[in-house]
Amino acid sequence: MPKRKTIDRPYVKHPRYGDKPVPSGEKISSEDLKRAHWRYNGLKIFPETAIRADVTKQNYAIYPREVYVDIEEHCRNCGRPFIFFAREQKYWFEVLGFWVDAHCTKCVECRKKEHEIKWMQMRYQALVALEKRSITESKELKAIAMELYQLGYIRDARKFSSNLK
Ligand SMILES: [Zn+2]
Numbered sequence: 001m002p003k004r005k006t007i008d009r010p011y012v013k014h015p016r017y018g019d020k021p022v023p024s025g026e027k028i029s030s031e032d033l034k035r036a037h038w039r040y041n042g043l044k045i046f047p048e049t050a051i052r053a054d055v056t057k058q059n060y061a062i063y064p065r066e067v068y069v070d071i072e073e074h075c076r077n078c079g080r081p082f083i084f085f086a087r088e089q090k091y092w093f094e095v096l097g098f099w100v101d102a103h104c105t106k107c108v109e110c111r112k113k114e115h116e117i118k119w120m121q122m123r124y125q126a127l128v129a130l131e132k133r134s135i136t137e138s139k140e141l142k143a144i145a146m147e148l149y150q151l152g153y154i155r156d157a158r159k160f161s162s163n164l165k
Helices: 030-036 038-042 086-095 108-129 135-150 157-163
Strands: 045-052 067-074 081-084
Touching: 030 038, 030 045, 030 067, 045 086, 067 086, 108 135
Parallel strands: none
Antiparallel strands: 045 067, 067 081
């Protein structure tokens, strides 16, 4: 059977880190890298991107993540490949305090879209709950409702049109 050709799909571009592995210039041996985190053995990683972690800032039970490295992931939402960047991990695990075994399952575009949708849903609820709306608020509510409807988050068109009067 002929081997299926794999097409190299471009990585989803991250607004801060770009769409290619970022070489770090740090010298970290592949042994150190493999030892640095249990998950690295089963993943596509880019060893030239490795950076040392400050494990004192990490949130872990037994094993910290001693080194961060760019990791190839596939978005659970849109299926496109993306890179979970070493520097992004440093931010997640040392600044935001995320659990050190957490990994990134969605590309930055899908994450952004989700945040926007969550924000719109909250705004929509808040505007709907108002007893009286100004003209500007009514316009905003209508715009948000249309957007949520287009995206499939409001299924019943009648339900939101009655809110818009
Ligand atoms: Zn995605």
